[in-house]
Amino acid sequence: MTIDDVASHAGVSIKTVSRVLNKEPNVRPSTRERVEKAVRELDYSPHPSARGLAGARSRMIGLIYDNPSPNYLAQAVTGALQASEAAGYAVSLFAPEHDDADLPTSVARFAAQSRVDAMLLIPPVGDVPAVLDALDEMDLTYARVAPLDGRPGIGVAIDDRMASAMVIEHLTGLGHARIGFITGPENHGAASARLDGYRLGLARSEIDYAAELVFAGRFDAESGRRAADHFLEMDDPPTAIFASNDEMAAGLMQGALERGWKVPEQLSIAGFDDTPLSRAVWPALTTVRQPIRPMVYRATELLLEAIHDPDRDAPQSERGVEVFDAPLVVRDTTAPPGR
């Protein structure tokens, strides 16, 4: 079943079939219909390799993921897939080794071998400048999810800083004044933005920042448990702790419950991301909803627009980062202090 079969079945040349398949202009409506009918009747679909070889594009986009949480990955993959499918694109995945010493080279090699038309980068790999430099040099268009370094380019994000400040104001609004914070790893763009937001929230509530109330975590549950060791053994422990993601919040809560602390009566806890985890623990976590699937869906749309755009010579810097809403989700782990 090739384009020739369709052409003869419809009584046109293969070029006309090609035009119809690629939605090119200058085909008479009646001809277009005849071809579409033939395509339907023969249940024809064009051979991707032939298209890729003859044309300039492979109709594939690459999705690079480094080491996100399972939930993040699943959401991102699903969003990218849905958007790609709608545009007739396929998604090819690439996951560099966790300990890859030369990430830029690995990514470049993947791009060269796979011949993808564009690339989608999700954090933390999208936060590595050298990777972006490598892609720029190959002149390969990419979109980033959660780009927070201000580097120009296509992307989608939430305002981590504002969302984080909102959490703090929620807590200060409840009456908390001594609020702990658990950071994420430094190489993760969102981590520092959330820390900034913590400081902003404190400032807005006219509370002084204290270094002892910031604990360095790594976005995993273990970090939360260690944070519990740190905070809950203090002489003057915080009455509320904001963990900058849900895994750490859950780990922290385990540490608190193990010690017999009541949550939220004796300790308020807030997380970030609104992962399924936040609803599975008890009490259910107050957190910030990050709409990953829609974000990645949109990022993919933007990416595909960018590579189809006739004036793609315009510097990527002219394209903006689209910002998504990240609402606070108040559940059961936050309450007024010292009840």
Add this chain to the structure above:
Amino acid sequence: MTIDDVASHAGVSIKTVSRVLNKEPNVRPSTRERVEKAVRELDYSPHPSARGLAGARSRMIGLIYDNPSPNYLAQAVTGALQASEAAGYAVSLFAPEHDDADLPTSVARFAAQSRVDAMLLIPPVGDVPAVLDALDEMDLTYARVAPLDGRPGIGVAIDDRMASAMVIEHLTGLGHARIGFITGPENHGAASARLDGYRLGLARSEIDYAAELVFAGRFDAESGRRAADHFLEMDDPPTAIFASNDEMAAGLMQGALERGWKVPEQLSIAGFDDTPLSRAVWPALTTVRQPIRPMVYRATELLLEAIHDPDRDAPQSERGVEVFDAPLVVRDTTAPPGR
């Protein structure tokens, strides 16, 4: 950068380069080395579309996922990707709509359009006979993860029934005699196997089966919460409940803790899968470890072997299902009853 460049750089014909790239025999070692050197020096990688068009295979395998948990999907994708990459294959994803009325047709369309060489099916889509029939008819090789219907073919699995029985024996060993069970959805192969295992475990411990102790869940947290409503309001509630996955176990535990029940003192709870969730809740769940990533890795290897095997005319029925170990992971939600 094409194969011609490499050929002239190495001073051989393009066919010899092709032989080296495809690891074909009958190339003198010295020639092979010369070609490999040229490939390295020119940083050449063959064009996938050209290979796909000229040769018979696309060097892509399809991964179909229906609606698994984020963790399952992430593990499966990672396993499939690692194994494929090692063999020079790419992975193309496909996710039919949740409410797809005609799954077999959607899957067949994906196969036809994408031209993948083989397909990997993870549950529950791998449990749909009509989908398998459609693939058989297209003569497309596939491997299933967790095939439990006894249908012949390539696959990897754990022994859900035995693992489930093991959980029950763990509980009866602790002294429990009244043990509840939360099932998964009927269309999910693993769900019924786990129920069988529950019955087997009871039988082995000489405990009678009681229909009121089996609650129909759907593998989600909400099911667990409804199960709590069902079981914990009984006049004679069970002293232990085995939820056939971790999400339901977590939901159940929320329901118990909300009611002020002590876990595990007043109620033992066991889950299944050993998802990250099982370690994030408090107390940490006793569960069964299902090694998804290694399983899918192996399934992919088997799949690639199958399509490369010269005597692939042998009926798939001759290939077996590889069974993985699923050990019990005892954590903090199981203890002797009525303490």
Add this chain to the structure above:
DNA sequence: CGACAAATTGTTAGCGCTGTCATTTTGCAT
């Protein structure tokens, strides 16, 4: 050393599309 088989290497024809350019048809003003 010559003959013959085996091992190695090369030549060439597509694979099924898209892009370029040529050709035909159509619409419309004259």
Add this chain to the structure above:
DNA sequence: ATGCAAAATGACAGCGCTAACAATTTGTCG
């Protein structure tokens, strides 16, 4: 009707590789 530009359609080369087959080189044995 007639001519001409614009719209629609077609012919054909070639994308970069593999498969089939042809040609050459190498090794072995009498």
